[in-house]
Amino acid sequence: MTLYRAAAIFNKYKTPFYYYDLNLLQQTIDEIKKYSTQYNYTVHYALKANANNKILSIIKNAGLGADCVSGNEVKKAVEMGFASDHIVFAGVGKSDDEINYALDNDISCFNCESIQEMEVINQLAVNKNKMATIALRINPNVNANTHKYITTGLEENKFGINTWQLDELLENYKGFKNLKIIGLHFHIGSQITDLSSFKSLCMKVNELQQYFIKNKISLPTINVGGGLGVDYHHPDTNSIANFKDYFDLFHQFLELQPNQQVHFELGRAIVAQCGNLISRVLYIKNGINTNFAILDAGMTELIRPALYQSYHKIENISKARDLTMKYDVVGPICESSDCFGKAVDMPLTERGDLIALRTTGAYGEVMASGYNLRDRVVAYYSDELFKN
Numbered sequence: 001m002t003l004y005r006a007a008a009i010f011n012k013y014k015t016p017f018y019y020y021d022l023n024l025l026q027q028t029i030d031e032i033k034k035y036s037t038q039y040n041y042t043v044h045y046a047l048k049a050n051a052n053n054k055i056l057s058i059i060k061n062a063g064l065g066a067d068c069v070s071g072n073e074v075k076k077a078v079e080m081g082f083a084s085d086h087i088v089f090a091g092v093g094k095s096d097d098e099i100n101y102a103l104d105n106d107i108s109c110f111n112c113e114s115i116q117e118m119e120v121i122n123q124l125a126v127n128k129n130k131m132a133t134i135a136l137r138i139n140p141n142v143n144a145n146t147h148k149y150i151t152t153g154l155e156e157n158k159f160g161i162n163t164w165q166l167d168e169l170l171e172n173y174k175g176f177k178n179l180k181i182i183g184l185h186f187h188i189g190s191q192i193t194d195l196s197s198f199k200s201l202c203m204k205v206n207e208l209q210q211y212f213i214k215n216k217i218s219l220p221t222i223n224v225g226g227g228l229g230v231d232y233h234h235p236d237t238n239s240i241a242n243f244k245d246y247f248d249l250f251h252q253f254l255e256l257q258p259n260q261q262v263h264f265e266l267g268r269a270i271v272a273q274c275g276n277l278i279s280r281v282l283y284i285k286n287g288i289n290t291n292f293a294i295l296d297a298g299m300t301e302l303i304r305p306a307l308y309q310s311y312h313k314i315e316n317i318s319k320a321r322d323l324t325m326k327y328d329v330v331g332p333i334c335e336s337s338d339c340f341g342k343a344v345d346m347p348l349t350e351r352g353d354l355i356a357l358r359t360t361g362a363y364g365e366v367m368a369s370g371y372n373l374r375d376r377v378v379a380y381y382s383d384e385l386f387k388n
C-alpha cells in the first residue's frame with residue numbers, strides 16, 4: 001500500500017507517529033539471508049538503529065544475531081530472546097556494570113576498543129571465574145567517504161585500537177588469563193554508498209591477518225561491521241539495498257584463513273526504508289523569499305537533519321503529486337536547526353495536510369528525545385493499520 005493510499009487511514013490517528021511497513025522489512029531481511037547464506041556469512045543486527053520490540057522480534061525470528069553498543073541493548077537483546085551466542089557487545093566506553101551484565105549472560109563476544117578495556121574485562125572475568133571472549137576492534141584508517149559525524153574508521157576517530165599499538169597489546173594479552181581473542185572487528189562508518197570503501201577495508205583486513213598469523217594468534221571470526229547505505233532519494237524505486245553486490249564484494253576481496261567465519265553488523269540497511277515519520281501541517285507561514293510549512297513533528301521525533309544535515313524525502317501525501325510550490329519544511333521546536341528541508345517541492349500545501357518524512361526507520365524513533373517536554377512519539381505497524 002502506498003503512503004498516498006494509506007493517508008485516508010492515517011488521517012484517523014493523532015500525529016506525529018512512526019509508521020512501519022513490516023512487509024518491506026521482511027522482504028529486506030529475505031534478501032539479506034538469500035545473499036549472505038550463500039557464502040555462509042553471519043549477520044548481526046545493530047540494535048541501535050531501531051530497538052522497537054516488534055521490529056526486533058521479526059529480525060530475531062529471521063535468525064539474525066544482535067550487535068549491541070550498551071548494556072541496556074544487551075539486556076534488550078536477551079529479553080527479546082536473541083541467543084546469547086548471537087549477541088556481541090561493542091562500544092568505546094563500556095562501564096563495569098555493563099561488562100558484568102554481559103559476562104553474567106555469557107554473550108558471545110566483547111568487541112574491545114583499547115588495552116585498558118581489555119585489562120578491565122579481564123579483571124571482571126577473573127572476579128567471576130569466567131573466560132571472556134573478545135574481538136579486537138581495530139581502527140583500519142579507511143575513509144568511508146560519508147558524513148564526518150558518521151565516519152568511524154579513521155585514526156583521528158575515537159573508535160578502535162590503532163595498529164601501531166598491537167605489539168604492546170599482544171605483550172599485555174599474555175597476562176590477561178581470563179581473556180581469549182577470537183577475532184578482529186572493524187566498523188568504518190555509516191551510510192556508505194561507495195562500495196570501494198569496503199574494498200579498501202578488505203585489503204586492510206588481509207594485511208592485518210598476516211600480522212596475527214606471524215604472532216601465532218588464530219582468529220576464528222572476522223567481523224567487518226556494518227555501514228551499508230540506503231537510497232534516501234528514491235525510497236520507492238530503490239527500497240532495498242543491493243545486498244548481492246555488497247556480500248559479493250567481501251567474497252571477492254577478503255582472503256580468509258581456513259575455517260574463518262565472517263560476521264556483519266548491519267543496522268540502517270535493514271530498517272531504514274521500512275519506516276516513515278507521518279506528521280501534519282500545523283501552519284503555513286510566508287517568510288522572506290520562502291514559505292514555511294510548520295509541522296507537528298520536529299527534531300525531537302527525527303534529529304538526523306539537525307544532527308548530520310541528512311536528507312529525507314518529504315512528501316505531502318494528502319494531495320496529488322504535483323510539485324508546483326516550494327516550502328521550507330520545519331518543526332515546532334525552539335531551535336533554528338529544527339528544519340527538515342529547505343525549498344522542498346510540494347503541491348499547494350495547507351493546514352491539516354499529512355506529510356511523510358521518508359526512510360526514517362533507522363536512527364529515527366530510537367533517537368527521539370523529550371526536549372521541550374515533548375510527548376514520546378508513538379509507532380504504528382502495517383499489520384495493525386491494514387488488516388486485510
Ligand SMILES: *Cc1c(COP(=O)(O)O)cnc(C)c1O
Pocket residue numbers: 046048049067069090091187189190191225226227228265266267268269362
Ligand atoms: C552503528 C554500528 C553499526 C551499524 O551501522 P549501520 O550504519 O547502521 O549499518 C555496526 N557496528 C557498530 C560497532 C556500530 O557502532
